[in-house]
Amino acid sequence: MATDAISESGDRSDFWQGVRLSMPVVVASAPFAVLFGALAVDNGFSVLEAFLMSALVYGGASQMVGIQLFGQHVAPWLIVLSIFAVNFRHVLYSAGIGRRIAHWPVISQALGYFILTDPQFAVAEARAQSGQTVGFAWYLGLGLPVYLFWIVESALGALFGKLIPDTHALGIDFLLPIYFLGLVLGFRKRPLWLPVVIASAAASIIAYKTVGSPWHVSIGAVAGVLLAVILPPHHSGVKARP
Amino acid sequence: MSTTFWIIIAGAIATYLTRIGGHLVISRFDTIHPRVEAGLNAVPAAVLTTLVAPELLNAGAAEWAALVVTAVVSLRGGLMAMFLAGAAVLILARQFVG
Numbered sequence: 348m349a350t351d352a353i354s355e356s357g358d359r360s361d362f363w364q365g366v367r368l369s370m371p372v373v374v375a376s377a378p379f380a381v382l383f384g385a386l387a388v389d390n391g392f393s394v395l396e397a398f399l400m401s402a403l404v405y406g407g408a409s410q411m412v413g414i415q416l417f418g419q420h421v422a423p424w425l426i427v428l429s430i431f432a433v434n435f436r437h438v439l440y441s442a443g444i445g446r447r448i449a450h451w452p453v454i455s456q457a458l459g460y461f462i463l464t465d466p467q468f469a470v471a472e473a474r475a476q477s478g479q480t481v482g483f484a485w486y487l488g489l490g491l492p493v494y495l496f497w498i499v500e501s502a503l504g505a506l507f508g509k510l511i512p513d514t515h516a517l518g519i520d521f522l523l524p525i526y527f528l529g530l531v532l533g534f535r536k537r538p539l540w541l542p543v544v545i546a547s548a549a550a551s552i553i554a555y556k557t558v559g560s561p562w563h564v565s566i567g568a569v570a571g572v573l574l575a576v577i578l579p580p581h582h583s584g585v586k587a588r589p
Numbered sequence: 590m591s592t593t594f595w596i597i598i599a600g601a602i603a604t605y606l607t608r609i610g611g612h613l614v615i616s617r618f619d620t621i622h623p624r625v626e627a628g629l630n631a632v633p634a635a636v637l638t639t640l641v642a643p644e645l646l647n648a649g650a651a652e653w654a655a656l657v658v659t660a661v662v663s664l665r666g667g668l669m670a671m672f673l674a675g676a677a678v679l680i681l682a683r684q685f686v687g
Binding site: 368370371374375391392393396399400403404405406409413417423426427428430431434435436437438439440441442443444445446449457460461463465468469470472473515516517518521522523524525526527528529530531532533534537538539540543544546547548549550551552555556560563564566567568569570571572573574575576577578580 | 593610628630641675
């Protein structure tokens, strides 16, 4: 009984610790949720469909691309393929985070992967790196507010989107790059950090100019990961195990 | 059911497959080769960098100022501090630079 109570209150404080960390993500993603809702209706979605897409796909960039193509009357299978292409980077997140949450029950894991967004992955990886356990309560505290705000704000954007003032002056289009840069810098103590960043930056810029978006994300990411794989293990700080 | 509805459902399934796929592949192996582990450790920096780098191509003075301030603050402050500092500089600079 006593230990149950302790672990329960530990879960609760873990949850709220996650909620605190979710706040910058809620702030940074809010304009995009509203913008998505507004654009979705503009491109022929109903308010319910905009809400549904946010609730089920839950991936900002891919949703934007999806409605853009929908508005241009592109074939449905091509829209789905584009959503898949934009979200392909999650394969790498999934492979990375699996090591941290393998101790959860399967249902919790299935839910955990559903809310595995860019910031969710980065903040959870940072916690694992600092030597702390990535628990389900903490992970949910981090992800749930972002999810709930995302779907509610999408619906609000769909309902009232035409009322959005000058988005450029408010800096809305550049909030996510700022946030992502902060996340990248947070990993600077990892072995091979600088070579990986340089390789990924160069490859993604070249791919962006040549192959085009969204493939520059996958190509740039693979370049950085391959560099870490190719360099001899004594550079990467991973010890060979028997 | 409308076409839109089915696009959303298929898009959602495709997205979930990307979110669970890497784990399903990796978990089939009993041990992870050190080089694969080194690659996995490089994932955050590698992927997140690609979300920022192409933005630099179109960045003007206001955007650069915001990124530099973000980088400087991130050396000392937490995630929230650096985000708010970067956003404040961006909004302020855009009032003047446009």
